Amino acid sequence: MARVIDDEDGIAEVVRGAKRIAVLGIKPESQSGQPAFYVPQYLKDAGLEVVPVPVYFPEVKEILGAKAYRKLTDVQGELDLVDVFRRNADVALHLEELLAKKPRAVWMQLGIRNDEVAAKLVAAGIDVVQDRCLMVDHRRYGRR
Numbered sequence: 001m002a003r004v005i006d007d008e009d010g011i012a013e014v015v016r017g018a019k020r021i022a023v024l025g026i027k028p029e030s031q032s033g034q035p036a037f038y039v040p041q042y043l044k045d046a047g048l049e050v051v052p053v054p055v056y057f058p059e060v061k062e063i064l065g066a067k068a069y070r071k072l073t074d075v076q077g078e079l080d081l082v083d084v085f086r087r088n089a090d091v092a093l094h095l096e097e098l099l100a101k102k103p104r105a106v107w108m109q110l111g112i113r114n115d116e117v118a119a120k121l122v123a124a125g126i127d128v129v130q131d132r133c134l135m136v137d138h139r140r141y142g143r144r
Contacts, residue, residue, distance in 0.1 A: 017081075020079055026054050052068040078103075091117050095120060
């Protein structure tokens, strides 16, 4: 049963189950000092498949050596996790895409929380983590 996950065992389970991660709002290499670039870079370096979905930067065709997609629904295949780097108010703009793609979980990065969107995702069977850094939790719980 899907839920908003805020306990450490649940966080560890989401982290360990994520092999293919779409990063919504990823920044390109030119923004390497931003968390929306260096967190996905860390994930890739840790051996995970990172699928870039930048919101801006329409001229960018590739990030971290992988094809950049304009929308989540353009991504082929299943996703274990969508890691969200968007402002709280902007998360709702991606609700339909998230519901259509139906990843196993959606992770809203540190400082990002949208309880209304989270409730709709959970109702659709998608686990949700809010206001946590995936890099920090992967370092704590990820397999090496």
